[in-house]
Amino acid sequence: MSVTSVTRTTGSRAAAASSRSALARLTATEAKLFVRERVGLVWGVGFPLLLLIIFGSIPAFKQPSKDLGGLTTLDAYVPILIAFVLAMLALNALPPVLAGYREKGILRRLSTTPVGAVRVLAAQLAIQLAVAVVTLVLIIAVARIAYHVPLPRQVLGFAGTVLLAAIALFSLGLFVAAVAVTGRAANAAGALLFFPMMFFAGLWLPIALMPSVLRHISSFTPLGAAVQSLGETTSGAWPHPLLIIVLAAWAVAGSVAAARLFRWE
């Protein structure tokens, strides 16, 4: 009885090319599904832009305010809307998709193919991050062009803050996807995190107007630290080191927790 075997040729150029095209198609397919799913597009892109336009149309929001340190309410809200976009995509759009993929055995099915399940996670993250970047650029551009909100003056600090905040938020989103058993549970858990985090980001009451206890708590939440750091860098300063440490700590903690707890089935 002979044992037939498969020739062991690895690392051939053809295989590498075919796996690249597989990853491209996987990303394109996930992008289509992201559009069809609508949640991310409506709440992560459309809604913050709509808020910006509404706030921009309120004359009082464009008057400098002494309480806000000479900024207009609209100026103060641009960083909050940036936080809103990141939180909406990372906590409300991403986790139900991934937890649903696990619940429905899609990750398992992928793990029986040459592509494997890790790549679908990578494709999802790539899409959500790309949508976030485009939306942030749109918000900053619309705010500048239509409503004369000044552009960030400490560009490096601003971009670094966005990057750290994105890592912190998306790793928290992956953590939610890791611990939620079903897509529905992930949805609920994401919303449960979203609202308090957006409160401390100043969505309902800008951080500068909060009582000092709340302001202190806010500095230790990922979105509160992000919004304060975005405000500081917009006005041209380097962010307070504590804010950067807080963001970095959340990014590390979220990534470690997600990597430890994520299950494929």
Added chain:
Amino acid sequence: MATVIEVRDLHKEYGPTVAVDDVSFTVEAGVIFGILGPNGAGKTTTVECVAGLRVPGAGSISVLGLDPRRDRAQLRQVLGVQLQESQLPDRLRVGEALELYSSFYRDPAPWPELLDGLGLAGKENTRFGKLSGGQQQRLSIALALVGNPRIAVLDELTTGLDPQARRDTWALISEIRDRGVTVVLVTHFMEEAERLCDRVAVIDAGALIATGSPADLAARAGEDQVIRFRPSAEVDEAALAALPEVTGLFWHGDQLEVTGRGDVLGAVISLLARRGIIARQLRVEQTSLEDAFVALTAQHGNGRESAPSRR
């Protein structure tokens, strides 16, 4: 014939329960190999180890000369798997799913033909969520075959299909085998195993209790076959009873009932033919695989209460 799958002393435990207990079997190229057993017998765990989805506790597995864990990348190119209860995103269209999964493989099968063969032609633009359960199941089979695999592992493939779809699926699986693909079929459905499988392995409570062709197993279960007919002329009962295969003769009016083993039908008919007697209204009741299965698992018997609860 070449061996494509070799499982030796496979052992797998989940905590205190033994899911698979030293199972060994080989699968030859180009056959439909059935893994048969009651729910919770360890069938799925066994094929998941073969497919490299689970790490065996002990024992060795070789699939096309590859180690399912170490050589996973190569194995995935040549082994197609259809798992129980795996779905797709509801909003993904059938054509998009097949196009996507084809792109994963170096040498994919033309998927429109697969769709035809599975009775899904014309469904390319239908979203997965809008398909019926049976259609989803058939798409799942198509995805297992779209990579043009040399081995296809199909776990409970016709669950949830109506009788017509089930028969169509069986026809497709036979066709795939005839094209040289080795099929490993996990099932608890005897008729499916009897119709489709060239060889079966019966697993009960984690242990392998028999392997062979469905006919072998039926014969081995030792149940008598029963032949009934009305002879056209007087028969020599002593000569019939003297045949080694015959174990009993009974008259029901003018109808003769012969019970026996092995090729008792051939022996009786040739004896009658030599004497110019015709067996009118001939009926044969054979032991089915189902009877054999019940007999085998009953013999294996008393350990059943401790059968692990997982499949």
